[in-house]
Amino acid sequence: MAGAIEIAAGVRDGSLKAADVVEQHLTRIAAREPEIHAFNLVMSDEARARSDAIDAMVAAGDDPGPLAGVPIALKDNMCTHGVPTTCSSKILAGWKPPYDATVVTKLAAAGAVIIGKTNLDEFAMGSSTENSAFGPTRNPHDTSRVPGGSSGGSAAAVSAGFASVGLGSDTGGSIRQPAALCGVVGVKPTYGYVSRYGLVAFASSLDQIGPLTTSVKDAALLLDVIGGHDPMDSTSIPLAHPSLVDVLDQGVEGMRVGRITDLPEGADLDVMERTEQAFDAMRAAGATIVDVEVPAFTFGLTAYYLIAPAEASSNLARYDGVRYGLRVEAPDTNAMYGLTRAAGFGDEVKRRIMLGTYALSAGYYDAYYGKALKVRRLIHDEFERAYQHADVLLTPASPSVAFPFGAKGDNPLAMYLCDVYTIPANLSGHPGMSVPFGTGADDLPVGVQVLAGTLCEPQMFRAAAALERAVSAKVQP
Amino acid sequence: MSERISAAVVEKVARLARLALTPEEIERTTAQLSGMLEHFADIDALQLDDVAPMAQPYPLENVFRDDVVAQGLDRDEVLAAAPAAEHGRFRVPPIIGLDL
Numbered sequence: 001m002a003g004a005i006e007i008a009a010g011v012r013d014g015s016l017k018a019a020d021v022v023e024q025h026l027t028r029i030a031a032r033e034p035e036i037h038a039f040n041l042v043m044s045d046e047a048r049a050r051s052d053a054i055d056a057m058v059a060a061g062d063d064p065g066p067l068a069g070v071p072i073a074l075k076d077n078m079c080t081h082g083v084p085t086t087c088s089s090k091i092l093a094g095w096k097p098p099y100d101a102t103v104v105t106k107l108a109a110a111g112a113v114i115i116g117k118t119n120l121d122e123f124a125m126g127s128s129t130e131n132s133a134f135g136p137t138r139n140p141h142d143t144s145r146v147p148g149g150s151s152g153g154s155a156a157a158v159s160a161g162f163a164s165v166g167l168g169s170d171t172g173g174s175i176r177q178p179a180a181l182c183g184v185v186g187v188k189p190t191y192g193y194v195s196r197y198g199l200v201a202f203a204s205s206l207d208q209i210g211p212l213t214t215s216v217k218d219a220a221l222l223l224d225v226i227g228g229h230d231p232m233d234s235t236s237i238p239l240a241h242p243s244l245v246d247v248l249d250q251g252v253e254g255m256r257v258g259r260i261t262d263l264p265e266g267a268d269l270d271v272m273e274r275t276e277q278a279f280d281a282m283r284a285a286g287a288t289i290v291d292v293e294v295p296a297f298t299f300g301l302t303a304y305y306l307i308a309p310a311e312a313s314s315n316l317a318r319y320d321g322v323r324y325g326l327r328v329e330a331p332d333t334n335a336m337y338g339l340t341r342a343a344g345f346g347d348e349v350k351r352r353i354m355l356g357t358y359a360l361s362a363g364y365y366d367a368y369y370g371k372a373l374k375v376r377r378l379i380h381d382e383f384e385r386a387y388q389h390a391d392v393l394l395t396p397a398s399p400s401v402a403f404p405f406g407a408k409g410d411n412p413l414a415m416y417l418c419d420v421y422t423i424p425a426n427l428s429g430h431p432g433m434s435v436p437f438g439t440g441a442d443d444l445p446v447g448v449q450v451l452a453g454t455l456c457e458p459q460m461f462r463a464a465a466a467l468e469r470a471v472s473a474k475v476q477p
Numbered sequence: 478m479s480e481r482i483s484a485a486v487v488e489k490v491a492r493l494a495r496l497a498l499t500p501e502e503i504e505r506t507t508a509q510l511s512g513m514l515e516h517f518a519d520i521d522a523l524q525l526d527d528v529a530p531m532a533q534p535y536p537l538e539n540v541f542r543d544d545v546v547a548q549g550l551d552r553d554e555v556l557a558a559a560p561a562a563e564h565g566r567f568r569v570p571p572i573i574g575l576d577l
Contacts, residue, residue, distance in 0.1 A: 098554045191534040205533040234540040235533065302517040313494060320495070322567050327560035333572050338497035350496055354487070354506055355513065357494040368517070373530035375520050380531055412509060413516055429534020454535075 011069035018069030064111030091344025101198020118153025148178030173422025180447025191429035195230030258390025270440030281470035313356030
């Protein structure tokens with residue numbers, strides 16, 4: 001399968017038809033989507049019309065842009081004007097946004113072809129895509145296992161070749177963990193790197209949109225397109241970003257790669273072995289390995305599961321049966337709110353709204369939410385110190401390879417522990433990405449996480465490219 | 478394990494959150510929140526008196542924009558998505574009435 005860079009180059013120089021590229025992907029969708037269920041909506045007609053329009057542009061001598069004819073899968077929590085956006089929730093079923101998210105506008109301007117809206121854990125709350133109101137997504141590597149989550153639909157779509165690239169959102173690991181479990185590249189950029197305008201809010205101080213791709217280079221290309229300041233998002237960073245595609249060949253000679261000596265335990269042996277081999281690969285490529293400490297790393301889970309639900313309880317107050325989505329009729333507004341929300345939200349969303357409302361309520365605020373914000377500062381400051389000694393850090397992306405459906409049972413905490421290695425970067429705002437690095441138990445993919453300092457995406461991508469080169473050198477001796 | 482949260486508190490929180498939970502859901506939520514809060518006690522031992530809270534990662538101050546007229550959302554399109562609308566407005570049941 002051609003990567004996004006190759007597709008765009010071919011479409012732009014006329015050697016490849018965008019229409020043919022779309023048909024190839026629709027054919028793969030027709031063959032395997034019934035089994036995988038990556039999509040809430042496949043946009044066949046729109047994608048065909050769009051690819052014809054792109055081919056017409058090229059024929060007329062115009063340049064459709066850096067993603068010309070590239071089929072992309074969008075997580076179904078990004079607003080698409082006039083096209084249903086559900087967040088995999090009954091409460092938003094049928095809703096058609098009256099505007100496009102900024103990333104959607106940018107993708108259109110770059111010539112991309114949206115091929116469908118992908119499944120997720122309801123409102124992005126989960127690590128397995130089992131919490132979708134429309135049924136789970138299956139892992140293309142083993143359909144008895146989860147694809148990870150919450151961006152499981154986009155990760156599975158890219159992994160199965162339903163789309164050349166995908167976009168997910170990452171609040172506590174929701175891009176990086178499914179990327180690891182599906183064997184693709186997944187990036188959570190620095191907080192503020194990509195506009196959140198039109199991303200349905202889960203936890204506003206943690207949410208970031210990012211790429212899911214089959215190669216580091218495609219992730220760089222996609223992030224170059226969607227990144228940048230947006231006046232519509234007051235938390236978007238008002239700085240120009242250097243091109244990430246341009247830095248990939250710079251290598252890692254002299255780069256300082258940090259090993260967190262007090263990383264929380266709990267990762268499976270196969271995952272730890274691969275992570276060790278990633279350090280070896282970096283050393284072999286000319287990097288220096290240094291030890292760093294992040295003692296508060298281990299408290300990330302607690303801080304996250306107080307802060308994220310607190311913000312979610314506030315953000316999800318808008319689903320009240322008044323302006324959009326589901327309404328359960330009742331004699332007065334209070335009864336309508338309560339019944340609408342009880343009928344429209346799934347169990348995990350209700351649980352987090354309850355936890356967040358509790359953590360914010362009078363008498364408990366200081367003990368929970370207030371304390372969690374202080375732990376967040378500790379984690380942030382400790383990472384800042386670590387990045388004075390190391391350019392990037394390596395950890396596992398997920399404690400295990402893809403697990404079977406129902407493996408976490410009814411124990412919410414067991415599911416929350418899936419994100420133990422990814423959560424701290426959301427709290428601190430630093431970037432992180434998962435890179436496929438071989439396989440573990442049952443030949444399932446393992447992802448290694450590369451972490452870097454604020455706006456240090458260039459270093460992070462150089463390290464990721466080095467890991468990718470090490471893997472392909474092994475696969476093709 | 479001592480209960481960290483009572484069913485009465487969970488019922489009150491459900492009212493605050495505008496979630497009409499069933500008695501079974503209240504019972505299950507009480508047990509699950511209790512278990513989570515037990516786990517979250519790991520931060521109780523941290524010395525945090527001198528640590529400033531951090532609500533968001535990027536140290537942005539107030540963000541201003543020029544006061545220029547811009548295109549807003551289309552009113553009819555927005556209202557078309559509402560469960561009920563009338564005379565260019567959202568329609569809701571009486572605000573004063575039976576309390577939950």
